[in-house]
Amino acid sequence: MARSRKVLSPRAILVPIGSExxxxxxxxTNSAFLSRELTQLGFEVIQHVAVKDDAVMIIRVLEDxxxxxxxxxxxxxxxxxxxxxxxxxxxxxxGQPLVFSPTQLKHIQDYFRKxxxxxxxxxxxxxxxxxxxxxxxxxxxxAAGIGIEKEGKWLIAxxxxxxxxxxxxxxxxxSFLASQFGKTKIVSVMNAKITGMSEVDVVKKLGTRFPPxxxxxxxxxxxxxxEVTVRMTFEANNHKKAASLLKFWGNALCSSLGAHLISLxxxxxxxxxxxxxxxxRQTLAVAESMTxxxxxxxxxxxPGSSRYVKGGTVVYCDPIKAAILGIDKRTLHRYSAVSPQxxxxxxxxxxxxxxxxxxxxxxxxxxPGSQGRQPVGIVFVGLAGENTKVVRKYYxxxxxxxxxxxxxxxxxxxxxxxxxxx
Amino acid sequence: MARSRKVLSPRAILVPIGSExxxxxxxxTNSAFLSRELTQLGFEVIQHVAVKDDAVMIIRVLEDxxxxxxxxxxxxxxxxxxxxxxxxxxxxxxGQPLVFSPTQLKHIQDYFRKxxxxxxxxxxxxxxxxxxxxxxxxxxxxAAGIGIEKEGKWLIAxxxxxxxxxxxxxxxxxSFLASQFGKTKIVSVMNAKITGMSEVDVVKKLGTRFPPxxxxxxxxxxxxxxEVTVRMTFEANNHKKAASLLKFWGNALCSSLGAHLISLxxxxxxxxxxxxxxxxRQTLAVAESMTxxxxxxxxxxxPGSSRYVKGGTVVYCDPIKAAILGIDKRTLHRYSAVSPQxxxxxxxxxxxxxxxxxxxxxxxxxxPGSQGRQPVGIVFVGLAGENTKVVRKYYxxxxxxxxxxxxxxxxxxxxxxxxxxx
Numbered sequence: 021m022a023r024s025r026k027v028l029s030p031r032a033i034l035v036p037i038g039s040e041x042x043x044x045x046x047x048x049t050n051s052a053f054l055s056r057e058l059t060q061l062g063f064e065v066i067q068h069v070a071v072k073d074d075a076v077m078i079i080r081v082l083e084d085x086x087x088x089x090x091x092x093x094x095x096x097x098x099x100x101x102x103x104x105x106x107x108x109x110x111x112x113x114x115g116q117p118l119v120f121s122p123t124q125l126k127h128i129q130d131y132f133r134k135x136x137x138x139x140x141x142x143x144x145x146x147x148x149x150x151x152x153x154x155x156x157x158x159x160x161x162x163a164a165g166i167g168i169e170k171e172g173k174w175l176i177a178x179x180x181x182x183x184x185x186x187x188x189x190x191x192x193x194x195s196f197l198a199s200q201f202g203k204t205k206i207v208s209v210m211n212a213k214i215t216g217m218s219e220v221d222v223v224k225k226l227g228t229r230f231p232p233x234x235x236x237x238x239x240x241x242x243x244x245x246x247e248v249t250v251r252m253t254f255e256a257n258n259h260k261k262a263a264s265l266l267k268f269w270g271n272a273l274c275s276s277l278g279a280h281l282i283s284l285x286x287x288x289x290x291x292x293x294x295x296x297x298x299x300x301r302q303t304l305a306v307a308e309s310m311t312x313x314x315x316x317x318x319x320x321x322x323p324g325s326s327r328y329v330k331g332g333t334v335v336y337c338d339p340i341k342a343a344i345l346g347i348d349k350r351t352l353h354r355y356s357a358v359s360p361q362x363x364x365x366x367x368x369x370x371x372x373x374x375x376x377x378x379x380x381x382x383x384x385x386x387x388p389g390s391q392g393r394q395p396v397g398i399v400f401v402g403l404a405g406e407n408t409k410v411v412r413k414y415y416x417x418x419x420x421x422x423x424x425x426x427x428x429x430x431x432x433x434x435x436x437x438x439x440x441x442x
Numbered sequence: 443m444a445r446s447r448k449v450l451s452p453r454a455i456l457v458p459i460g461s462e463x464x465x466x467x468x469x470x471t472n473s474a475f476l477s478r479e480l481t482q483l484g485f486e487v488i489q490h491v492a493v494k495d496d497a498v499m500i501i502r503v504l505e506d507x508x509x510x511x512x513x514x515x516x517x518x519x520x521x522x523x524x525x526x527x528x529x530x531x532x533x534x535x536x537g538q539p540l541v542f543s544p545t546q547l548k549h550i551q552d553y554f555r556k557x558x559x560x561x562x563x564x565x566x567x568x569x570x571x572x573x574x575x576x577x578x579x580x581x582x583x584x585a586a587g588i589g590i591e592k593e594g595k596w597l598i599a600x601x602x603x604x605x606x607x608x609x610x611x612x613x614x615x616x617s618f619l620a621s622q623f624g625k626t627k628i629v630s631v632m633n634a635k636i637t638g639m640s641e642v643d644v645v646k647k648l649g650t651r652f653p654p655x656x657x658x659x660x661x662x663x664x665x666x667x668x669e670v671t672v673r674m675t676f677e678a679n680n681h682k683k684a685a686s687l688l689k690f691w692g693n694a695l696c697s698s699l700g701a702h703l704i705s706l707x708x709x710x711x712x713x714x715x716x717x718x719x720x721x722x723r724q725t726l727a728v729a730e731s732m733t734x735x736x737x738x739x740x741x742x743x744x745p746g747s748s749r750y751v752k753g754g755t756v757v758y759c760d761p762i763k764a765a766i767l768g769i770d771k772r773t774l775h776r777y778s779a780v781s782p783q784x785x786x787x788x789x790x791x792x793x794x795x796x797x798x799x800x801x802x803x804x805x806x807x808x809x810p811g812s813q814g815r816q817p818v819g820i821v822f823v824g825l826a827g828e829n830t831k832v833v834r835k836y837y838x839x840x841x842x843x844x845x846x847x848x849x850x851x852x853x854x855x856x857x858x859x860x861x862x863x864x
Contacts, residue, residue: 040664042487044477045633045673047469051492055466065464066499070473070490073662077488101645102653103662135839140642160840181665183840211467220562223523231524240495240525242462243603251467306756312742313735316756320734323810323842331756331766334728334738340753340796374762388745417557418582418605420745 029255030090030201032063035081037097037106038180039072050095050178050185057189059253061197062205063091073103075112082113082175090173091201096180098163100142106177107148107166113175114168116151124155128162156196160187167196174200205255208262211286212250212273215433219243222250225276237265245422246429247282279437289432290318296439297328297378304435305374306332307345307366309357309383310399315428330374335366345369358383358394360402360411367402367411379404380431384414386423397423401431403438410438451677452512452623454485457503459528460518460602461494472517472600472607479611481675483619484627485513495525497534504535504597512595513623518602520585522564528599529570529588535597536590538573546577550584578618582609589618596622627677630684633708634672634695637855641665644672647698659687667844668851669704701859711854712740718861719750719800726857727796728754729767729788731779731805732821737850752796757788767791780805780816782824782833789824789833801826802853806836808845819845823853825860832860 034054040046051068058065066089071081085092097106111118125147132139146162149155156165156176161184166177176193178185214222219241223230231239238253252269256262270284283292297304306315316332319325335341338357342349347365355361363383371379384399399414412434416426456476462468473490480487488511493503507514519528533540547569554561568584571577578587578598583606588599598615600607636644641663645652653661660675674691678684692706705714719726728737738754741747757763760779764771769787777783785805793801806821821836834856838848 038664039660039662040671040673041474042477042490043481043662043673043675044474044479044487045662045671046664046666047471047474048490049469052463052466052469055464057466059465065466066494067503068464068470068490068492072488081489099665100642101663137640140646142642142645183667183844218559220522220564223564224562238461240461240465240467241523242460242468243521244468245605249462249467251462251465253465308735308738311739312747312751313730313738313740313754313756314742316730316735317733317739318735320736320756320758321843325734326758329734329756329758331758331762332735333756333766334735334742334751334754336742336748336751336753343797344753344755344795373766375765421743422605 029062029064029205031088032058032065032091032093033085033089034065034068035078035085035092035094036068036070036180037073037078037094038070039103041070041096042072049182050180053182053186054093054095054189057194058091059207059209061194062207063201073097073105075105075109078105078109079113082109086170086173086175091197092173092175094175094177095185098146098166098177098179100140100146100162107150110153110166110168110175110177111150114150114153114170116153118148119151121147121149121155124149124164127157127164131162154196156188156192158184158188159191160184165192206257206259206262208254208256208266210250210252210254210266210269210284212252212277212284213282213286213288214248214250214277214280215246215282215289215429216280217248217277219248222248222277226250226273227276229272246426249286279440282433282436289429289436290322293432293436293439294319294322294325294328296436300439302377303328303330304378304380305330305370305376307370307379307381308332308334309336309341309366310386311382311424311428312336314424315380315382315431318428318432330376332374333370341366345373356394358385358398358400360400360413363400363402363411364404364409367404371404377405378408378435380435382427382431384423384427386420386427388420399423399427399430401427401434403435405438408438408442410434451484451486451627453510454480454487454513454515455507455511456487456490457500457507457514457516458490458492458518458602459495459500459516460492461525463492463518464494471604472602475604475608476515476517476611479616480513481629481631483616484629485623495519495527497527497531500527500531501535504531508592508595508597513619514595514597516597516599517607520568520588520599520601522562522568522584529572532575532588532590532597532599533572536572536575536592538575540570541573543569543571543577546571546586549579549586553584576618578610578614580606580610581613582606587614628679628681628684630676630678630688632672632674632676632688632691632706634674634699634706635704635708635710636670636672636699636702637668637704637711637851638702639670639699641670644670644699648672648695649698651694668848668855671708701862704855704858711851711858712744715854715858715861716741716744716747716750718858720746722861724799725750725752726800726802727752727792727798729792729801729803730754730756731758731763731788732808733804733846733850734758736846737802737804737853740850740854752798754796755792763788767795778816780807780820780822782822782835785822785824785833786826786831789826793826799827800830800857802857804849804853806845806849808842808849810842821845821849821852823849823856825857827860830860830864832856
């Protein structure tokens with residue numbers, strides 16, 4: 021029984037190591053990355069256990085995890101400083117001493133030489149590994165990954181710096197896991213992103229067929245500010261079956277949710293908007309007040325966005341709105357900077373100045389203090405196109421960060437819907 | 443012995459509940475927030491255990507945690523949909539049925555009425571709680587917090603939406619924990635942020651006295667892109683002792699690290715730069731190319747930044763650099779957009795247009811593809827002030843996101859040092 025489960029869907033536990041995580045000094049993003057990757061590879065991730073830099077506690081957690089899962093991946097604690105103790109722990113768990121690897125020392129020396137940085141004595145420690153362990157070369161940094169086999173299960177230690185860990189995982193670990201665990205099952209994942217509806221509204225719209233009573237389909241529904249994600253994982257024995265499940269549920273969500281559905285593939289609003297603009301060969305500029313650059317930043321997070329983002333202006337105080345965007349001071353005085361009139365003039369002006377097909381403007385009050393005549397949370401979004409002139413008012417509740425985020429979210433969604441309807 | 447440990451430093455374990463976390467669909471930021479808060483309240487957070495929406499597995503984790511810690515806080519799984527099972531789990535652990543709370547239903551109805559939103563039938567489920575449990579009112583949303591006492595230990599369930607969880611924690615849980623666990627020990631925390639040095643360099647500079655061999659001082663050192671954090675936690679029996687430890691180590695770090703030290707209090711580069719500008723009553727504008735708004739966004743993340751940020755311009759393609767910032771097309775043609783010449787003209791021009799005391803410009807190639815004559819990772823940062831004209835060249839390795847972040851980080855640090863030296 022246990023054996024058949026293992027062959028079908030090996031279980032994984034992730035163990036981020038480091039007091040920085042447990043103390044809250046660092047948010048652990050590594051486990052989320054690894055979970056997504058491992059799910060795609062057919063693993064079932066059952067737990068994340070973050071543990072502080074305490075050898076006894078780490079050993080207890082790892083031994084407990086080896087009892088529950090087939091693969092354990094630790095992140096962190098492979099650096100050269102006093103609080104990096106993962107290698108000692110691996111040495112104790114495997115009962116093997118740390119031994120020196122000349123190949124790895126050479127790799128470390130090359131790494132420093134290439135970057136024209138001085139090499140420290142402590143770097144030598146990074147060339148020690150538990151005897152008989154499997155070493156995974158790290159092209160992205162100094163700390164190599166380490167694999168230890170224990171009773172047919174694998175314990176793999178990766179560095180904690182996300183950039184290194186992700187690179188090492190993709191270049192070395194994916195193929196290693198395939199060689200060790202095979203891939204007997206097809207898992208396809210749908211991440212439907214939805215906007216303008218609450219979690220409860222989404223479930224109501226999807227009706228009684230959702231969630232389906234099928235052991236091969238896992239469902240979850242997750243709210244985040246201004247968005248709801250419906251995640252469905254389909255397990256099947258062949259690609260055809262997996263594809264047909266994906267298609268069936270994709271269609272079902274499309275027809276139930278209509279324009280509320282942003283994407284089925286986890287694509288964000290800024291990605292979807294970008295694709296629509298590329299398709300139309302159109303361009304965009306933005307004029308931001310309260311979001312202070314967040315809107316432009318989100319748009320340009322997307323690789324290739326220079327094809328459709330011409331740029332933008334952040335006008336963070338009234339005289340600047342007048343001086344840079346040429347907005348009439350009397351308008352600002354009569355209606356205030358947080359008004360539909362100003363929002364419209366900002367969009368209109370930035371569209372002209374940047375000679376873009378579209379322009380979005382955001383003006384509002386993100387708090388903490390109230391500003392002028394408008395309370396915290398009031399936002400006006402303007403959209404200017406060749407035949408488009410829209411201003412919409414929003415009211416958001418929450419922290420400054422939340423209000424700024426929701427403002428950018430609403431502006432992107434308003435634009436997306438305009439592009440879809442045109 | 444166990445008793446004395448408990449009085450001195452109660453232990454806490456955090457249990458984020460939800461398949462969205464374990465599948466990597468959502469990054470768990472709640473545990474980091476709670477860890478920081480609990481550390482300040484004198485708790486020792488020993489583990490975070492994320493577990494999927496599986497009642498049996500959650501119960502096993504919670505019972506194991508009750509054996510190791512004095513306080514367990516779960517987050518998530520209190521919503522109204524099918525995958526929210528935390529209340530059922532609490533009911534089973536406490537051996538108490540779920541009972542209806544008319545007060546909580548009224549609270550939920552008021553919440554929807556205020557927001558002019560329709561109330562769903564499923565909202566009624568949110569007014570059920572395990573009998574004899576302690577209910578914590580949630581002013582930020584619908585799902586109340588729940589506390590269950592078990593053999594002198596507390597198991598507290600909070601909602602998973604960070605905004606609600608943080609609000610509820612601050613308004614209700616902090617005072618509750620103080621009433622239950624007291625506060626017998628003073629804990630002060632130093633978060634020293636350092637830039638322009640590697641983790642190893644920092645340890646070397648701090649010398650042999652660091653980390654101190656003192657059981658009342660916990661140290662950690664954590665690299666993140668463009669920054670290193672040294673975190674020291676001081677435990678003392680009185681405020682005077684705690685303050686003197688904090689002062690001693692603050693001075694030690696200041697004198698060892700010099701201008702590399704950004705702050706001792708965890709303040710970010712953008713916060714430190716903001717304070718320096720407020721003190722001088724000076725203003726700033728930015729001209730961004732490859733960071734696409736990230737720099738302006740970081741500056742305006744800070745509440746009150748409208749006192750010193752005048753605004754900025756995102757010029758995301760060459761014709762726009764010419765049209766908006768008036769940069770000579772011949773300069774762009776001769777030296778390219780990614781050049782010290784263009785960086786300087788961007789800073790100079792945006793300073794003039796925004797009539798600011800200072801201006802920062804960033805131009806470079808964030809990738810993925812190489813652009814013009816410069817390889818991916820090359821960045822020029824310009825700084826213009828009344829008597830300042832500086833352009834510096836940087837070279838970063840990594841993903842688009844990382845290169846953009848490091849560019850903004852270096853620009854902020856270059857500006858900080860200029861403000862300190864003037």
